[in-house]
Amino acid sequence: MTTTAHDPAAASALAPELLLRIHDLMVKTRVLEERLITMYKQGDGYFWIGGPGEEAFNVVLGLLTHKGRGPAYDYLHLHYRSAGTLLALGANPVDFLRQMKNIASDPFSGGRNFAGHSVIPEWNVVPITSPIEVQYSIAPGTALAQKRSGGKGITIVQGGDAGTAEGDFATCLVWSSRRGQELPVLMIVTNNHFGISTPFEGQHGETYIADRGKAFGMRTEVIDGNDPENVYAALSRAMDYVRTEKKPFLMEAMVSRLYGHSSASGANYNAGEADCLTRFEAKLQARGLITAEACEQLRAKYTQELLEASKRVREELPPEPETIWNHIFADTDHVGDAARGAAKSEGDR
Amino acid sequence: MTTTAHDPAAASALAPELLLRIHDLMVKTRVLEERLITMYKQGDGYFWIGGPGEEAFNVVLGLLTHKGRGPAYDYLHLHYRSAGTLLALGANPVDFLRQMKNIASDPFSGGRNFAGHSVIPEWNVVPITSPIEVQYSIAPGTALAQKRSGGKGITIVQGGDAGTAEGDFATCLVWSSRRGQELPVLMIVTNNHFGISTPFEGQHGETYIADRGKAFGMRTEVIDGNDPENVYAALSRAMDYVRTEKKPFLMEAMVSRLYGHSSASGANYNAGEADCLTRFEAKLQARGLITAEACEQLRAKYTQELLEASKRVREELPPEPETIWNHIFADTDHVGDAARGAAKSEGDR
Amino acid sequence: MATLVQAIRLALHVGETRHGVTDIFGEDVGPPLGGVFTATQGLKTAWNSPLDERGIIGTAMGLAMAGQRPVAEIQFCDYIYNTIDLLKLAGNTLWCSNGAYNMPMVCMTPVGAGIRGSVYHSHSFDATATHIPGWKIVIPSNPRDAYGLLLSAIVDPNPVMYLAPKGLLRAKANGPDERIPGEPDDDRLLSKMIDAPLGDRSQWTPQWPAVEDLFIPIGEARVARRGSHVSVITYGRTLPMAVKAAEELAKEGIDTEVIDLRSLHPYDWPAIVASVKKTHKVLFVNEETEVTNFGEHLIRRTVDELFYELWAAPKLLAGAFVPGIGLADNLEKASVPQLEGIIDAVRTLHRHQP
Amino acid sequence: MATLVQAIRLALHVGETRHGVTDIFGEDVGPPLGGVFTATQGLKTAWNSPLDERGIIGTAMGLAMAGQRPVAEIQFCDYIYNTIDLLKLAGNTLWCSNGAYNMPMVCMTPVGAGIRGSVYHSHSFDATATHIPGWKIVIPSNPRDAYGLLLSAIVDPNPVMYLAPKGLLRAKANGPDERIPGEPDDDRLLSKMIDAPLGDRSQWTPQWPAVEDLFIPIGEARVARRGSHVSVITYGRTLPMAVKAAEELAKEGIDTEVIDLRSLHPYDWPAIVASVKKTHKVLFVNEETEVTNFGEHLIRRTVDELFYELWAAPKLLAGAFVPGIGLADNLEKASVPQLEGIIDAVRTLHRHQP
Numbered sequence A, B: 001m002t003t004t005a006h007d008p009a010a011a012s013a014l015a016p017e018l019l020l021r022i023h024d025l026m027v028k029t030r031v032l033e034e035r036l037i038t039m040y041k042q043g044d045g046y047f048w049i050g051g052p053g054e055e056a057f058n059v060v061l062g063l064l065t066h067k068g069r070g071p072a073y074d075y076l077h078l079h080y081r082s083a084g085t086l087l088a089l090g091a092n093p094v095d096f097l098r099q100m101k102n103i104a105s106d107p108f109s110g111g112r113n114f115a116g117h118s119v120i121p122e123w124n125v126v127p128i129t130s131p132i133e134v135q136y137s138i139a140p141g142t143a144l145a146q147k148r149s150g151g152k153g154i155t156i157v158q159g160g161d162a163g164t165a166e167g168d169f170a171t172c173l174v175w176s177s178r179r180g181q182e183l184p185v186l187m188i189v190t191n192n193h194f195g196i197s198t199p200f201e202g203q204h205g206e207t208y209i210a211d212r213g214k215a216f217g218m219r220t221e222v223i224d225g226n227d228p229e230n231v232y233a234a235l236s237r238a239m240d241y242v243r244t245e246k247k248p249f250l251m252e253a254m255v256s257r258l259y260g261h262s263s264a265s266g267a268n269y270n271a272g273e274a275d276c277l278t279r280f281e282a283k284l285q286a287r288g289l290i291t292a293e294a295c296e297q298l299r300a301k302y303t304q305e306l307l308e309a310s311k312r313v314r315e316e317l318p319p320e321p322e323t324i325w326n327h328i329f330a331d332t333d334h335v336g337d338a339a340r341g342a343a344k345s346e347g348d349r
Numbered sequence C, D: 001m002a003t004l005v006q007a008i009r010l011a012l013h014v015g016e017t018r019h020g021v022t023d024i025f026g027e028d029v030g031p032p033l034g035g036v037f038t039a040t041q042g043l044k045t046a047w048n049s050p051l052d053e054r055g056i057i058g059t060a061m062g063l064a065m066a067g068q069r070p071v072a073e074i075q076f077c078d079y080i081y082n083t084i085d086l087l088k089l090a091g092n093t094l095w096c097s098n099g100a101y102n103m104p105m106v107c108m109t110p111v112g113a114g115i116r117g118s119v120y121h122s123h124s125f126d127a128t129a130t131h132i133p134g135w136k137i138v139i140p141s142n143p144r145d146a147y148g149l150l151l152s153a154i155v156d157p158n159p160v161m162y163l164a165p166k167g168l169l170r171a172k173a174n175g176p177d178e179r180i181p182g183e184p185d186d187d188r189l190l191s192k193m194i195d196a197p198l199g200d201r202s203q204w205t206p207q208w209p210a211v212e213d214l215f216i217p218i219g220e221a222r223v224a225r226r227g228s229h230v231s232v233i234t235y236g237r238t239l240p241m242a243v244k245a246a247e248e249l250a251k252e253g254i255d256t257e258v259i260d261l262r263s264l265h266p267y268d269w270p271a272i273v274a275s276v277k278k279t280h281k282v283l284f285v286n287e288e289t290e291v292t293n294f295g296e297h298l299i300r301r302t303v304d305e306l307f308y309e310l311w312a313a314p315k316l317l318a319g320a321f322v323p324g325i326g327l328a329d330n331l332e333k334a335s336v337p338q339l340e341g342i343i344d345a346v347r348t349l350h351r352h353q354p
């Protein structure tokens, strides 16, 4: 690995409250994903995709993000496995159920988009989109605005391992590392060793994807993304570098894919993969920070809460057919005469 | 540089006949480019782009290519500065004048395309196209056919420095280096330090573009492309590796841009750049292999030949308007009923 | 009887065993999955590409240039839009090189709505594809056409775009004349022979039935239902919908002719002319967004050449010009043509007195 | 009087000094060149991007999301086709996010033939652009519109595609009402003030004239010439050609109305309706290849809504559906509409007796 980041000293540096907070969020995220999968299986949604197996990394990422609106804060260009990050920022898990059920109250897309396609403008979470990797071509734009504004905000862009084969990944490398014009971009590759059914092996000449940053003079690191303490240390270092130096950093985090790719591949638990949550719970229990019983209770609490929420969500209303015409343009919702009228008044300014 | 390739011993390894052959081709290429520029300036063409300043590299590339048709031979995915390579293969310089004059007898495009957009199917020279860098996405296809055929043919793909920012360059890195499925691709970047008006500096985080191959486990080399002996040694090594190992190699050759980007930027001689031809002539003269007078005579001979050819070309006919309908499809030249008829008969097979 | 997606698989099998197909590739096309819709299971030349659509199209072009016969898949046509420059290049290579190089490649991609695929799994591609010169374009609506058009695409010396309507992939032959020559009668048996098993597939090999060659000519439409009052010209997913509409309308005494265009380029203009000259009223239907839509080309040509044959203005029923197809049922239904919409449109045309 | 390309430069200057433009960027857009057509010379926010169209569009999207006002240039629209997915994304972001994020960006790109640009410098983009929902699209045909449409594009809260007809970049105002408010009378003086000198430019700074704000409404057409016999609806490079044709035709007593659409989305349907209701005969002209062409959309809508107003079939004069525009004069002329073609088409329409 580029830098071996598994540093036990760093682990002990985290306060017990923080560790428990991370654990709480990891459980909450896991339970949310499981609820979404159940909803899918019960016919309360057409498609599930999400991040069970990435909680250790994603929760910590959310906790370390400087959240707020505008270039002074961090921009998050995430992917469809990012619920942990968003819950750590403070997102309401019920909103994810609403999107799964594609109802009008889905705050991310009004029933338009698949589960996992969140948007939270208040916290600079730009729309998560289905096309793989395009976020890497967009990220230099928010980073350029941040560099110019002179604040501490950085741009965080995240995607999977297989997607790095798209040219957009290279675009981000090129645009964020131009000498003298480096951009504050934290590029993250969450490597779960698969793109749908296709294993990492056989598709990559790189031993580590992160090595691709080196030719561009970028700092890189490959980490075990299943250990939240390790992630905390590595992400803190990386973010600190990007914030201070205003230069890019490429991090590759090894993670698990606990329920397969998506509902299209069945969404069943894969016992063959390392489970960051059980691993972390064992650690916390060994250190006497939490009991197995308390872990159970926490899980039961969230399970009950989300079960109830899913029932409420089931009663909420679908979007009306004519809402397809909303939000085509910011200044007018309909095309044609109305738009023309709007354009006319614009001319009068 | 990745590997310093300027090896004086290698230089002396070339037989005098070969050195004189290279020189002859370099002169011929230079004179051809100058004739094309003159034609443009005299209104015998709408646009010039070409490779004066790349002769040392391109001529040697052509000489080392295994020419022929089909996967057993080398495929050449070149760019619009490749006249030297094609003349070294044996192309007729008059054909370049024909394309410049966009007349019907232009064998590369029938008067359709700009100067410098050659195609020679007999020697696996696939169409040179205007869009920058797309050849890098296409090259893995010919290389895959070659690897499969088991012969000695390799795929050579060449482009400029600025163009490496396109995702297609990364596509070629990714597709040609997949572990266990490496492809026999010689990737060449002819680095003239400019993309039109934009200098290399300020656009690149890489010290050497060739370094981008390293993360993919590719062999790489950066060479002085202005010295044909040096080029000969380096290209021989690289091609040998690709042919034998059936694995990719990324070479970056530093070259000059002696007449600016194209006719759009005036096409005037830039004395500030190193001239590979005068440099090579000085060397050959110092070694007593040729006299200054002989050099002059050679140049005068080609100049006269091409001047006369340009006069003949001026008399040749333009393509007929209705030829726009030719070669839309291979099985039928017109769309609609004819195509339908063709499809029908196909159904009868 | 094969489903449409099994028909594709059978054609690919015939292609790789009898017609020189060398490569069937794309994202998740090879083992173990054999395609997100199972179209490429068990094929000997199928392989998984990197997740890079530009590389997929580019590599297919290179393979074609080197004399191979590639069938490249773009997993969903929704993800083809970063390759339009390459598709244009594939379509102009023969022309630009004055006949020197052609691109005998097939690009296969699932299109259309109907599976609640939301914004990025519901796209159509016919408007964009028909605007790219140098490509032939086909789109089947039943298993037999799926089979016979794919074989024609494979042997065609030009680049051919093969659009597979997502919503019909599990559709079966609608009667014996939509069957594939040589396919087994028994669906269960066929499935056992050629569908990969669930779970571990590493030991599995398909048992291919002895299907025969069938080349549905590119450029030839099919009259899906004869009628005399109104013509409906359509293709892909809306074809069975139009046939259904015609059946409903027949109950009211409206006799609808339904034409399955099947090939979008070259398309069967004589078939359209014949139908319009008979009915004098025509409706074009497709799923694409309606501004700068291929149906508008067909209307333009109809008006251009058949103006005085028309007893009513020719109509287009197509997708709403909105930025996406929403996931919720209400949204998808409001965005792309539905059965009722076709019935209404035909009824209105029929009622119309010039 | 400014040329069309100077008008663009003046609008960009006003944009960056008075209307918040933060970035004008693309390949060779910054110093020393200031654009391959000089459109961006001397602008303080102009910078050179890497040679990567996907990065250009993507970065503009990111800038727009972060509250900046970018104007991104694609050097030739011929090279925009590897970004169609991103353009679609820019156009659907507001809709997909249910109103949360918009993309207030301008994408500027030279289009069309007329400069012997051969296959890859002669493309049009109106068919593809008009098929992408969520974008406004404008295309000027004279300096005043070039100036006023660009300022409207800059202040528009949505993504706006600004198509600059290559063949008209050096065109000047055709009379005082095509002038830019506040521009100097003297062409030489203007050139001295704002055109970069040949040779070393490192010490040069432009002297900007005090031009005034002008917002040509997006969605509003302009009647370029009033007439009563036949309507010609066009835009961009073929607009002056149509006016010229009208002048020629007037000599034969044919009174042609010429409408400059200027905005392709939203477009001025009422202006088309008014003209067709007056002349009852209409010709649509554009340079794009003619299959799945925006003019076909306009014909479809005309037929749909104005069928009984039409005294002749509406016609389209557009580019030949061939893979490229050839370099030789003969080839270019045979591929895109020419003056004679417009005259002929109008004459035929006029002669036509219903």
Ligand SMILES: Cc1ncc(C[n+]2csc(CCOP(=O)(O)OP(=O)(O)O)c2C)c(N)n1
Residues within 6 Å of the ligand: A081, A130, A131, A132, A133, A159, A160, A161, A162, A163, A164, A192, A194, A195, A196, A261, C027, C051, C075, C079
């Ligand atoms: C541009 C594009 N191509 C193809 C797809 C279909 N697709 C969805 S997820 C996926 C695999 C992604 O793999 P990876 O990047 O490793 O991310 P992961 O899902 O493993 O987190 C593919 C091919 C897509 N969404 N976008």
Ligand SMILES: Cc1ncc(C[n+]2csc(CCOP(=O)(O)OP(=O)(O)O)c2C)c(N)n1
Residues within 6 Å of the ligand: B081, B130, B131, B132, B133, B159, B160, B161, B162, B163, B164, B192, B194, B195, B196, B261, D027, D051, D075, D079
């Ligand atoms: C895709 C694409 N974008 C833009 C252009 C316009 N263009 C032509 S040459 C060129 C610069 C190329 O620079 P480089 O790759 O360094 O090659 P060089 O011309 O210096 O040999 C540009 C931007 C193009 N031809 N294709």
Ligand SMILES: [Mg+2]
Residues within 6 Å of the ligand: A160, A161, A162, A190, A191, A192, A193, A194, A195, A196
């Ligand atoms: Mg993955």
Ligand SMILES: [Mg+2]
Residues within 6 Å of the ligand: B160, B161, B162, B190, B191, B192, B193, B194, B195, B196
């Ligand atoms: Mg260069």
